[in-house]
Each structure stands twice: as C-alpha cells, then as structure tokens.
Amino acid sequence: MRLFLVDDHPVVRAGLVALLGGEPDMEIVGEAADGAEALRGIAACSPDVVLMDLQLGEGVDGVEVTRRVRGLPAPPQVLVLTTYESDADIMRAVDAGAIGYLLKACPPEELFQGIRAAARGESVLSAKVATRMMRRMREPGPALSAREVELLELLASGASNREIARRLYITEATVKTHLVHIYDKLGVDTRTAAVTAAVERRLIRLP
Amino acid sequence: MRLFLVDDHPVVRAGLVALLGGEPDMEIVGEAADGAEALRGIAACSPDVVLMDLQLGEGVDGVEVTRRVRGLPAPPQVLVLTTYESDADIMRAVDAGAIGYLLKACPPEELFQGIRAAARGESVLSAKVATRMMRRMREPGPALSAREVELLELLASGASNREIARRLYITEATVKTHLVHIYDKLGVDTRTAAVTAAVERRLIRLP
C-alpha cells in the first residue's frame, strides 16, 4: 500500500514515518509540507492513499488540496488526519472529496485500520468525529436565514442595534426581533456569544 | 540530557521520539498524554527539559501543568512545543514559567538547538513567535497586560461582567475598569468590537 504524507509539521511527518514503518503492508512513497509540493508529489508518485492535514501553514489549505487531488485522473483516496474537529472543517473536507476524517489524537491502531479502510475505498471517521456527525444529523441544525447572517456580520463589527438598523434600513425593533431569533438558533443569550458561536461554526468570517 | 514529552497526540510523541533518537546527547526518559500523567512522570524521573504541548485534550491544559511543574523543588526547564502562536497563549505560557516557545511547524534543527538552549537555561522562541514579539515591541501598539488578555478571553466566550467577576474572583467594578482600559487600547467602545479586534490581532484565539 503506497502512502503519501501531507503535513506542514516535520515532527508529525517523522511520527507518521516512524509509526507506519512498523506496518509491513505500508510504504511511504512521498511527503509534502505544503499544497504545491503535495500536488506535484502526488501526481509524480501515484500513491494509494494520501494522509492530509487541513492546516498547511501560509499557502493553500488542505481542503483545497484535497479537492484538486480528487480532480486528478485516477485520484488516490484522501484521508484527512488533523487536529480539529469543528463541524465546518469536517463538512468542507468531506465535500472536497475526502474519504475519511481522523484526528491526530487517535490511537495508532485506529490510524492503521483507518488507512487500510481508506485504501479499500471505505469511509472512516474518528469516534469523536462520528459522534459529532451523528448528533448533527439527528438535530437538524437551525439554519440561519440570509438576513440573519447579514445582521450577524454587522454584529461582529461591534455595531449597536441602532447602527445595524441604520445600515440595513430597518428599525431597531426589527433588529431586536432578529437578534432574539439568532440567539435562539445559536443557543446563546448575548450578542458577543453569538459572534463567537458564529465564527466557530464558520457562519461568518472575520477579515 | 534527559527529556520528558507531554503531548496528547500519539503521532507527535512518536515523531519526537524518532527525531530526538537521532541526537546522541538526548535521551527521552518519559512521556505523558495528559496533565496528571505528566506531573506524576516528571516528579518520578527528574528530567532536564520538558517538552510541553499546550492542548492536552479534556483535562488540565499545558499552561497549568507548566505552572505546577515549575513549582516543584528543583524543577526542570519547560519548553513549550505547540501549534498555536496567539499572543494570549505565548503570554500565559511564559507567565507560567516556560523558558521557551517553539512551534511544531519549526524545522527539526531549530527544535534540537532550542532544547539544548533550554537545558542551558537560555530562552528560545520560534522565528515566527519572535517576529510577533518584536513587532509588538516596536509598534506604538498599546500592549495589553496579561490580566486584560485574561478578561478578553472570558469576554469572547460571551460572559457578562458579573460572570467575569466571579470567574476571576474580583468585583464587577474591577471588571468594568479593565474593560474601559481594553476598549481604550484597542480603539473600540463595545465588548463585541473588542472581541473581534482581539481575534483579528491574534491577541486571543477562539476555541
């Protein structure tokens, strides 16, 4: 089984080489520390599975690399191996064509089995990730309306209700109504908590 | 040189073992995946340098472990080795008694030299971290105190003044005084704007 590693941390790459070196059925045919290097290397050495970190320092992020890798002719499977477990990260990675999502905190045996599963074309999720996904499925996330997101962005800039009203050509009363709905959907009860919750769920993005 | 590793990621521990194993002057005398394990292990095997991750999963965080380690009789040097580079993380780690702050993304050679420097009692910072510190020094930017950053983090969680007071064991009056100073230094006039400004300037980091 031919593996390719993409991770900007030399320590992590060394760890994977050390761990996977003990598995006789696995062979590491290449490594990369950033997106450009990854795309070159993967095209050159045609691995079976790519282990992909989502955060790759300054350049392109792992999601975009995953998307491009999956766009290659006869693409390898991409197995995400990262630190984070936010809903947004998971959804974006899966959307980009990743076949699985493992956390770096997972025990080595789970990693080995995950790689073998990915090579067979089976999906694999870390226990914590799977739990989160299931919960999200069961509880259909209260989607914010476009208008509510619009308010949220002004909220994040620190605008008062009056300023929001002026910028959106509505009255303060309407702003307050929207805010109540937003608090409700995000499960918070202050404007500040709403902003951080929205940023964490990547509903809005700070400049 | 006796080293102790504290990191909740098996992959990272394996990587450090693999990398440091190639250095003849370094010997890894113990590892731990969480705070409690770390404190027990360090007390037992008296290392020269502890490599400490700041994020340790569910339990105590690395900053608190660092503080307690430095409180031991004849404590080892603690060298932080982590992924993040926000001012808040750096300040809290240094405040807790860490002698250096390296990023996992740094090249192995920088890591080796950093460990040797830490063992000699010299401070060491990753290039990126050092750059950030220098810029902070040079810029007329009004530096927030450690206490103010602490408030800012609670602010970002959406806590009210009363909650902040309770969590920090001070009164609401003091909280308000701090907030006025924070608004002043960040050039804003609402708590929400303070949070977004702080996140943009990487004074704090959202979970």
Next chain:
DNA sequence: GGCCGGGTCAACCGATCGGTTGATGCGCGG
C-alpha cells in the same frame, strides 16, 4: 524617598440591551 503603572474597589448615571407580547404583510407549498 518619591513617582508611576497595574490591579483592585466604590458609587453613580444615562444609554443600551435582552426579553416579552402582539401585530402586519408577503411568498410558498400542501
């Protein structure tokens, strides 16, 4: 010793926010 900055606290005031109830109009789909 004296100065200064950081951290702590107090009292006060007006402005704003959080929460509620209730209401109107509009578009969409069963």
Next chain:
DNA sequence: CCGCGCATCAACCGATCGGTTGACCCGGCC
C-alpha cells in the same frame, strides 16, 4: 385556500453595559 416561515414594526420593562470620578495598595524604578 390556508397555514407557515420570514421580515417588518411597536411598546414596555428590568437588567446590563458604557463612562466617569475618585480612591487604595503594591511593586519597580529613578
């Protein structure tokens, strides 16, 4: 057609926040 969600507005109330002034203690520095 009628319900439902979305967006809009109004009035009200208590709680909280933003801003000010003034005060104390402590540690570092000149």
